Amino acid sequence: MIPASFEYIRVDSTEQVIAGLAEYGDEAKILAGGMSLIPLMKLRLATPTVLLDAGRLDDLSYISDKGDYLALGALTRHRDLETSDLLAKECAVLRGVAAEVGDNQVRHRGTIGGSVAHGDPASDLPAVLVALEAEFVVEGPSGSRTLASANFFKGFLETELSETEMLTEIRVPKTGATNWSYHKFNRRAQDWAIVGALAFRAQDSSRVALVNMGSVPIRATAVEQALASGASHAEAADQAAVGTEAPEDSNASSAYREHLSRVLVKRALDEALV
Amino acid sequence: MKISISVNGDKQTHDVEPRTLLVQFLREQANLTGTKVGCDTSSCGACTVLVDGESAKSCTMFAAQADGSAVTTIEGLMTDGKFNRVQQSFQDEHGLQCGFCTAGMVMAAVSLLEEIPNPTESDVRIGLEGNLCRCTGYHNIVKAVMAAARVK
Secondary structure (H helix, E strand, C coil), X not given: CCCCCCEEEECCCHHHHHHXXXXXXXXXXXXXXXXXXXXXXXXXXXXXXXXXXXXXXXXXXXXXECCCEEEEECCCEHHHHHCCHHHHHHCHXXXXXXXXXXXXXXXXXCEHHHXXXXXXXXXXXXXXXXXXXXXXXXXXXXXXXXXXXXXXXXECCEECCCCCCEEEEEEEECCXXXXXXXXXXXXXXXXXXXXXXXXXXXXXXXXXXXECCCCCCEECHHHHHHHHCCCCHHHHHCCCCCCCCCCCCCCXXXXXXXXXXXXXXXXXXXXXXX | XXXXXXXXXXXXXXXXXXXXXXXXXXXXXXXXXXXCCCCCCCCCCCCEEEECCEEEEHHHCEHHHHCCCEEECHHHCCECCXXXXXXXXXXXXXXXXXXXXXXXXXXXXXXXXXXXXXXXXXXXXXXXXXXXXXXXXXXXXXXXXXXXXXXX
């Protein structure tokens, strides 16, 4: 399958990306690893007329310790996350879930920023970042702004990013979480999650997030509240589907996804909260 | 646009449309048809090649993204007419049936063994999750990769 024609521009700096977006507006898309965008273009579900290839902006590929938080460059690849010693020490859950994204070939090229900006509720990393209460730094024509992950995802493939902005950094507060569990239910090993359930204990609270249980990645707040008020894992997990709007597709009905969410949350709680 | 890719050590410079996929570049411009197009949706891994030493699905990459990079395909694994250890192990362990997935499996395994030189069987099975064999000959494929890992 061949994508529709486009103009290819390789950019060497964030400024060039911003300038390109200012010039071409919604005709342009930023190409990072391409693991989400290229399949959409091949299916002609996305037909940008300009691609700004940011794949060589190596200065946006880093994982740094900033004291209270970790800073991750938007172009940091999944492979770099899953092999990071710093993440092993400070944010094992992000490292571990990064290793669950797609397959080796995908993780060699896919980036955390690309995954976040794409805004697919079936992606693994956005849900982890929402549960970690991460912040996203975006650059635009009038400077930079920092957005809370809780408000960033707006709908299916829709985010707070405007057409003239680029996500440049992900900031992850240190939570002290060491125990975590992520259960991803799919048909083939490398597939997107039909439903995913994540649990870990932060310093002050138990955090639970769900993948593909709505149009955006979500916290399972009813589960978290039940745990906070002393419910057992089984009682808390029963609340997994409360307030969700699980999608319905060829893989699963909404009701089956709701069932899966309860089962997977229970398993994740049992593993993570010991 | 004009791009140059070092393919198996051989500099290949061609005029391409930006939308040319890396796998098309390899098969149609570089005339190296060992790399296969299977699903064409980045699921099956038949198109796996090494880009700067790491496995990538060449159906889900524009050739322009590999401009200036070094790409290794199945044709680039032999030295002095001899199979590389992974190719040899696939033959020895009967790690293929119809052979369509083989080039991609071998390239994925070469990359995996770079990253995990002494894998467990589970490492191999998980490491090859991006490659599908529709003959379902996984058992011998895994055996072949484990055998290759033992060849130092």
